Amino acid sequence: MSSIVIQELRVSIADKEIIRGLSLEFSTGEVHAVMGPNGSGKSTLAKVMAGHPDYQVTGGDILMDGVSILEMEPDERSRRGLFMAFQYPMEIPGVSNANFLRAALQARLPEGEELDAVEFYQRLYQKMDLLEIRREFTARAVNEGFSGGEKKRNEILQLAMLEPVFAVLDETDSGLDIDALKVVAKGVNTIRGPEIGILLITHYQRLLNYIIPDFVHVMSEGRIVRSGGKELALELESKGYDWLKAVKPETVGAN
Ligand code: ADP
Ligand code: MG
16 A cells, blocks of 8 residues: 655745645555645645645655655656646647657656557557547547547546555546536546556535535645535535634544
8 A cells, every 4th residue: 555645845936835734645546536626736746746846845745655855856756656647737839649648658667668559559559439529539639629528537547547645636526517417427437447556636515415424624725724525525615714714723523
C-alpha cells in the first residue's frame, strides 16, 4: 500500500496565503473527494501537489510513502506515480495525442527498453473505446481545438494509459453535460481499485452520484473543515456550504 500524507500545508501566491494549515491523508485503494466553494483553494492544492512553480510552500509538507515531494521537479513526481488532471487542461500544439502518450510511457521505461508499438496502439484503442473517444483524436494535437468535454475525456485517457499510483482530478466534471459526465465517471470507475489512490476535487455533488467516494472532505478558506463518508456530500448538496463557513474549523462537528 502507498500513501500520500499532507501535513499542515501552507501555500502562498503573490504574498497571499491561500492554503492555511491543510492536513489530508489518502492511500491506494481509496477514492477521496475534496469539495468546497469556489475560491477555497482546491485548484491551488492540486497545483502545489503537481509542483507548479508559481506557488510558494511556506509551511508543512507533502509526503509520498514517507518521502517529501516538495523539492522534486514535476516530472519526478510524475515518474514516481503522481498524476494530475487539471481544471483547465493545456493545449500542446504540434504534438499529436498518440505521440504525447507514447513519449510519456516511454519516459517511464528503464534505460534501453523500447515501448512496443503494437501493444501501445492496442491498449490506446481499448481505452479510447471505453471513453468513447474517436480514433481520429490520436492524430490531433493534444487538446488543441477540443471541446471542454473532449479535453476532460482526454485527461482520463492519459490517466488510463499511465496507470499512476495516485491521481488528483481537479473539477473533472466542470463543463460536462450529463452524458459526458457518465463517460468520464465510467472511465474513473474502471480505473479505480487497490493499486490506485484517487483524489477527486469537485465543487458539485453531482459527480459523486456516479463516482461514489470512500471519504469526503470539505475545504473552506484553505483548510479541511470537515471529513466524513459519502453521505457528507449529500448533506452539502442539501445544505450548501454556508453552514460550514459560519463556524470556525475547530468547532465544526462539536455539536
Ligand atoms: P478553487 O479551485 O477552490 O476555486 P483556487 O485554488 O483556484 O480555488 O483559488 C483560491 C484563491 O487563490 C482565490 O482567491 C484565487 O483568486 C487565488 N489565486 C489562485 N491562483 C492565483 C494566482 N495565480 N494569482 C493570484 N491569486 C490566485
Ligand atoms: Mg478550482
